[in-house]
Amino acid sequence: MIRLKNVVGTYTTVRGTVDALDDVTTDFQTGNIIGIAGESGCGKSTLLKLLYGNIEYPLAMSKGMIDYGMKGPDGRDITTENISEHWFKKISYIPQSSMSSLNPVVKIRKQFLDFQDFRSRKEIDETLEKVVAFLRELDLTPEVLDAYPHQLSGGMRQRVMVALGTFFQPDIILADEPTTALDVVVQKGILLLLAELQRRMKNTMFLVTHDMGVHYQLTHKMVIMYAAKIVETGDSEEIFSRPRHPYTKMLIESLPRIGDAKKLQGVEGKPPSLWDELRGCRFAPRCSRAKAECRERCPELAAVGNGHSVACLYPES
Amino acid sequence: MKINNRLKIGIVIVGLFVLGGFILPIFCTVDPSLQGSYMDYAPVSWEHLLGTDALGRDIGWYLVFSIRNSLILGVTVAICTTAIALVVGLSAGFSGGRYDRVMMMINDSFIVIPAFPILIILNSLVKGHASQGAIIAILVLFGWAWSSRTIRSIALSVREREFINMAWFSGCSRPKIIFREVFPHVFSYAVVGFINSILWAINTEASLAVLGLSSVERPTLGAIVYWANTYSAVITEHYIWIGAPILATVLIFLGLFLTSTGYNQYFAERRGHS
Amino acid sequence: MKNFLNYLWQRLLTFFVVLFIGISVLFLLPRLMPSDPIDNYLQRLQGSAGQALTGEQVAEIRKALGEMYGIQGSLIDQYFGYLKRVFVSHDFGPSLAAYPKPVSELINLALPWTFGLMLVSTITAWLLGNLVGLVAGFFHNRKFATVLETLGILIYPIPYYIFAFVLIIFFAFLIPAFPLTFVVMPGPVTFQKIVDIIYNSFLPALTLILVNFGWNVLGMKSLAYSTKEEGYVLYARLKGVKPRRIMYNYVARNAILPQITSLALSLGSIFGGALITEMLFSYPGIGMLMRSAISNGDYNLLYGTITITIVAVAISTLAIDLLYPLFDPRIRHR
Numbered sequence: 052m053i054r055l056k057n058v059v060g061t062y063t064t065v066r067g068t069v070d071a072l073d074d075v076t077t078d079f080q081t082g083n084i085i086g087i088a089g090e091s092g093c094g095k096s097t098l099l100k101l102l103y104g105n106i107e108y109p110l111a112m113s114k115g116m117i118d119y120g121m122k123g124p125d126g127r128d129i130t131t132e133n134i135s136e137h138w139f140k141k142i143s144y145i146p147q148s149s150m151s152s153l154n155p156v157v158k159i160r161k162q163f164l165d166f167q168d169f170r171s172r173k174e175i176d177e178t179l180e181k182v183v184a185f186l187r188e189l190d191l192t193p194e195v196l197d198a199y200p201h202q203l204s205g206g207m208r209q210r211v212m213v214a215l216g217t218f219f220q221p222d223i224i225l226a227d228e229p230t231t232a233l234d235v236v237v238q239k240g241i242l243l244l245l246a247e248l249q250r251r252m253k254n255t256m257f258l259v260t261h262d263m264g265v266h267y268q269l270t271h272k273m274v275i276m277y278a279a280k281i282v283e284t285g286d287s288e289e290i291f292s293r294p295r296h297p298y299t300k301m302l303i304e305s306l307p308r309i310g311d312a313k314k315l316q317g318v319e320g321k322p323p324s325l326w327d328e329l330r331g332c333r334f335a336p337r338c339s340r341a342k343a344e345c346r347e348r349c350p351e352l353a354a355v356g357n358g359h360s361v362a363c364l365y366p367e368s
Numbered sequence: 369m370k371i372n373n374r375l376k377i378g379i380v381i382v383g384l385f386v387l388g389g390f391i392l393p394i395f396c397t398v399d400p401s402l403q404g405s406y407m408d409y410a411p412v413s414w415e416h417l418l419g420t421d422a423l424g425r426d427i428g429w430y431l432v433f434s435i436r437n438s439l440i441l442g443v444t445v446a447i448c449t450t451a452i453a454l455v456v457g458l459s460a461g462f463s464g465g466r467y468d469r470v471m472m473m474i475n476d477s478f479i480v481i482p483a484f485p486i487l488i489i490l491n492s493l494v495k496g497h498a499s500q501g502a503i504i505a506i507l508v509l510f511g512w513a514w515s516s517r518t519i520r521s522i523a524l525s526v527r528e529r530e531f532i533n534m535a536w537f538s539g540c541s542r543p544k545i546i547f548r549e550v551f552p553h554v555f556s557y558a559v560v561g562f563i564n565s566i567l568w569a570i571n572t573e574a575s576l577a578v579l580g581l582s583s584v585e586r587p588t589l590g591a592i593v594y595w596a597n598t599y600s601a602v603i604t605e606h607y608i609w610i611g612a613p614i615l616a617t618v619l620i621f622l623g624l625f626l627t628s629t630g631y632n633q634y635f636a637e638r639r640g641h642s
Numbered sequence: 643m644k645n646f647l648n649y650l651w652q653r654l655l656t657f658f659v660v661l662f663i664g665i666s667v668l669f670l671l672p673r674l675m676p677s678d679p680i681d682n683y684l685q686r687l688q689g690s691a692g693q694a695l696t697g698e699q700v701a702e703i704r705k706a707l708g709e710m711y712g713i714q715g716s717l718i719d720q721y722f723g724y725l726k727r728v729f730v731s732h733d734f735g736p737s738l739a740a741y742p743k744p745v746s747e748l749i750n751l752a753l754p755w756t757f758g759l760m761l762v763s764t765i766t767a768w769l770l771g772n773l774v775g776l777v778a779g780f781f782h783n784r785k786f787a788t789v790l791e792t793l794g795i796l797i798y799p800i801p802y803y804i805f806a807f808v809l810i811i812f813f814a815f816l817i818p819a820f821p822l823t824f825v826v827m828p829g830p831v832t833f834q835k836i837v838d839i840i841y842n843s844f845l846p847a848l849t850l851i852l853v854n855f856g857w858n859v860l861g862m863k864s865l866a867y868s869t870k871e872e873g874y875v876l877y878a879r880l881k882g883v884k885p886r887r888i889m890y891n892y893v894a895r896n897a898i899l900p901q902i903t904s905l906a907l908s909l910g911s912i913f914g915g916a917l918i919t920e921m922l923f924s925y926p927g928i929g930m931l932m933r934s935a936i937s938n939g940d941y942n943l944l945y946g947t948i949t950i951t952i953v954a955v956a957i958s959t960l961a962i963d964l965l966y967p968l969f970d971p972r973i974r975h976r
Contacts, residue, residue: 103880105880135882136882138880138881138882139881139882140882144877144880144881146873146877146880148873151872151873151874152873152874152876152877153874153877154874154878154891154892154895154896155874155896155971155972156895156896156899156969156970156971156972157891157892157895158971161891165878165881165883165887165891166881166882166883168884199971199972199975201971201972201975202975215881374795469652473652473655473656473659474659474663476656476660476907477656477659477660477662477663477664478663479907479908479910480656480660480906480907480909480910480955480956480959481660481663481664481667481910481952481955482910482911482913482914482917482951482952482955483910483911483914484911484913484914484917484918485914485917485932485947485948485951485952486667486668486671486948488932488936488944488948489668489671489944489945489948490671491936492935492936492939492941492944493671493672509667567799571799571801572914574801574803575801575802575803575918578803578918578922579803579918579921579922579933581936590803593803593807597807602807602810602811602815603815610807610811614804614807614808617800617801617804618800618804621799621800621801622795622796622799622800624799625795625798625799626795629795629860
């Protein structure tokens, strides 16, 4: 179980400070693919940064704590402070753009080896053997090791990114829109590969994407975020079949369905600016069901049964 | 928007030199380049703030005129090189294709060819009396290419941006797009290039003059060092004679360079915020 | 391979364009002068030397000069004649001051000196400047980085001759540690002679190193700083790659590429600076030869040295351009 307790992620800017993640408390069950959805600026990437422990000025975790429920090889608990020592061994990251994430002037081989210092040629050879075996599992020929990034196709490069991110079999994988830059056919291959690897390794994979269709097909759990808050979490199936938050409903309705005669509903309106003083429910201004109370009182994330939680005063039934 | 310290210091230094170089000469009664106006090697006094040199010239006034002449030369060259750089850089960056490739090849060639020896040839052909115009012409011929290279790459990257396509599709003509849409982005780089051109031109001319390869009768920052060196100011311990122009040159170059990098930084910050 | 051939072809073409423009300017310059430089020259030669110039000699010199400037025949013929002299026969005629010694012989004696000075000082300044610039850019928010950058800013815009004078004043007068001018006895190469050469070349080399050091520091600093923001550097950091390895394998390996191009492009001005420095320190290279050619009114020698300068710059630029693919696999492969 990965637990977030009252986590606040604050950015310091010239205009002052702004909480891009505002008092988030939630539990993530390990061994699942957890989808994170929401519009740009909702706090998805801040959540990922905090989870990864990539916290650098101007971002700070100003309140709260994350309990990873994991111990390092030295037996100590992994915390936000020491998690960077376990990057890629215990928690890894798959970026969205493979072209700009690989060093263009260094062969792929070297980029598999620079995680650690080697004491002997033999150690390097042993590691390389493992890399080759692992690449084979991912349907990649070992020849990619001798290639420079520009010599590979977009799909191959993204497979290399997946291989880099999963090589050490980390307990947690953060995939930040891993397929946005790819064409649809290649996208599907990468996503299936991720799902397959997760099933084999039984690790926890956080998958951020705008594509609700991907969430529907791939994820076990969903986290819906809106304006720096989590507004709904639960089993994906449950969320897609019975969304309780009006915002979740709006997101799902933006999905096309076969045989759907109704004109597609875009997501109307804009989330509020985090610079403004926010009172009451942050979604209220866009919500068709908002009542007077919604503008006054901020709803907390509360369980509604079946492991499903929602932050809404008048959830959909 | 806060103006950074570099730009502030740079502008103050350059401003002082420009004011001093262009206002002070109004009060000057004796042509400072005339030899034998005063006693040789007069010490520092109220009459001669920096003393006089071996040829009876007031070092202070000579320096003031040198600064003015060097600045005029630098600005003239910079105006011409910046104009050429804008035309070449914008047209190449914006047209792309074969024209761009050919222009850049020529451009790079002008960067590579050393201007200094060519200026030496020019001067020796006219027995050390090259006119200011001829020197400016050569400096312009070999001075436009660096800025043009930068401007071209800016134009190239601006061209890829969305709003240019918008203007393109809405039927704007090519020159109009270049001037309305690209120029504002290129402007700041042109300013930086302009200041660097001033610096380069003054530097090159001064280097020629120091070696006695330019007409040293006209006071410039190089000529004054040439005279001091010719009369071995260091050995004869007339340190002011050689020290004052060196200090002035260092300050003026530093001022110009601080202005250009400071402006660059200022513009980068302003862009970052908008 | 196609990329590489394309690159090669473009570099070669640029090489020829440099030569073409440089040589053409040299060819055209005397023709654009209002007065005939040969008459000027002969007048001055007879005025200053006054002595034993027979009519025969004058005619010979006039012919040599005429050929050198190619004043006989049509403009096109003249041009090709000139090209042939420069590239095929390497014949710049006899030196007029050291008559009848051929100019090419004098140049051959001076060229290794200039080449040595340039090579040592340019490589030293480039390596040192890039290393300092890399550190300053990589640790841009540390205090020492600001100090290093300020150092670059203070050094870069200062002209060569100022450095030369300041170094002369400090190291040859105030603390007489190094000689003011270059004195190395001719003779066989011995250990002592090598020490002498290094000792005598120290100040001119230091002048060149200082100016180019400043330029490289500033260039590399801003490149390293912007490379640090690249996706692959961020990714490497998130991979847990050690900072020192990130600095060398990621930032330096990428940021050095534009610095190589910039070195190739600035060779011309570096060479110009070397000429100035040689003249000020009486270092026995091409610059010194040029200076004596000017003061003796030796046009053949002057044309020879200047032509060789342009050819040397073009060749060195091409050499660096050809080394570039070694550092950039994107040009080497596919």
